Amino acid sequence: MTDAPRRLWGGRFASGPADALAQLSVSVQFDWRLAPYDLLGSKAHARVLHRAGLLDDDELTRMLDALDGLAADVSSGAFRPTADDEDVHTALERGLLERLGALGGKLRAGRSRNDQVATDLRLYLRDAVRQLVARIAELETALVSLAERNADVPAPGMTHLQHAQPVLFAHQLLAHVHPLTRDVDRLRDWDARTAWSPLGAGALAGSSLPLDPEATARELGFRGAIPNSIDAVSDRDFVAEFLFVAALLGVHLSRLGEEVCLWATSEFSWVRLDDAFSTGSSIMPQKKNPDIAELARGKAGRLIGHVTGVLAMLKGLPLAYDRDMQEDKEPVFDAVEQLLLVLPALAGMVSTLQVNSERLEATTPTGHALATDVAEWLVRRGVPFRDAHEISGSLVQLCDTRGIELWQLEDADFTAVDARLDPSVRSVLSVRGALEARSAVGGTAPSRVAEQLAALAETATEHAAWATRD
C-alpha cells in the first residue's frame, strides 16, 4: 500500500490506495503543464475568499505572496511534483502548505478539482491557441511571400494528379493559404465560445459559501461564469472542438506536405529544398529528403486519432464529472505540442524553397493542357460545347498518335479535324493566353491572383496581431 499523506481526499478511508490504483490514477506527469494556470486560478479564488470574509487582509497578502513565490519556483523548476503527488492540484497544494502551513489549507474552500481542472484546461488552451495562431500566421506569410516572389511563374494545374489546365504557381500556393485562414477563423470562434469560466461550480452544484464566480471569471480573462454548474464541470466541448480544428489543420498541413514531397521529386523537379530544411540518407550520399513535409503528413494521423479518442471517451458519460475525463488532457497537450513543432518547420521549409521556374514554364502546357482552351475558342464561335469537346478531343488523339503537343500541329491538321478550326485557333495555344483568360473572380488570371496576394498578406498580418492581443 502506498502511504500518500498528501492526498486531497484521505479522511474517510481507513487505508491508503493500492499501488495499482495510485499508478493508474496519477496524472501529474502530464497535467503539470497546467501548473501556471492552476496558480492563476488560485490567486483569483483567494481574492474571492477574502471578499467573502473567509480570509482576512493579512491572510490574503500571505496567500498571494506564497502563490507568486510558488509560481516563480514552478517556472524556474525549483518546485517540482514528486512521485506522491497525484495531480497538479495536489502538488501545488503541497507547495502552498510547505510555504504557509495551516493557512495553505484554506484555499480549497468552495473549490473542487472538478471546476479547477476544467478552468485550468480552458486557460491553458486559450493561451495555446494564441501561440498556434501566431505560428499559422507565419506559415501563411511564408506561403504568400513565396507566391509573391514567383508571381509570374505558371504551373501545370492538376486534377487526378494529371495535367489539367495551366495555373499560376502562386494560385496553387495560395490555395494552401485559404484553408489555413479558415482554421484561424475556427480557432477564433472556438476562443469566443471557450471564454466562459467553470470556476465556482465546485464539485458540481456550486458552493454554499458566498463566492463570486463572475469576479473570478473576469480576473481570469473570461467573459463571465458558466450559468449551470453541472455543465461547467461536465462540458468538454471545448476539448473536442479544439481537437477537431487541430485535426483539420493537421490535414491541411498534410496536403501541403504531400504536394511538396511531389514537387521535390526528380520527376516533378518544381522545387528544391534548402539544405537546412531537408535531410540526407545514411547510405545514399546523393539523397535529399523532404522529412519536414513527410512529418507534417504523418502527424495528421495522430491528430485525427485524438479527436476520435476524446469523442469516444465522452459519448457515454453521465453528468457531472467522471474520472474518464482525465483522459482529455494527453490528446490536447500532444495536439498542441505537435502542431507547435510542425508549423515553424513548415514555415522555414516554405520560405527557403527554391522554385525551378524554367521547369514549371516548360512543363505547364504539356499533356495537352490547352485542350479546354481550344474547346472554349470554338464555343465563342457558336459551337455547342458538346461538339467543341469532341473536336478538341480529336486533336488530342491526333497529337498522341504523333507524340506531339497541340501547338505543334500544322494548320492543315486543324482544318482536317474540323473545318471550323481555322489557324487563328493558335491564339489560344499559349499558356499566357490561357492564364489571362481566366479572369473572373477566383480564376487564375494574374490580375486576380494579385488581388488574392494582397488580401491574404493583410489577413496574415491581422492573424499575427490577434495572437498577441489579450
Ligand code: ARG
Ligand atoms: N486529475 C483529474 C482530472 O484531470 C482532476 C479532477 C479530479 N477530480 C476528481 N473528482 N477525482 O480530471
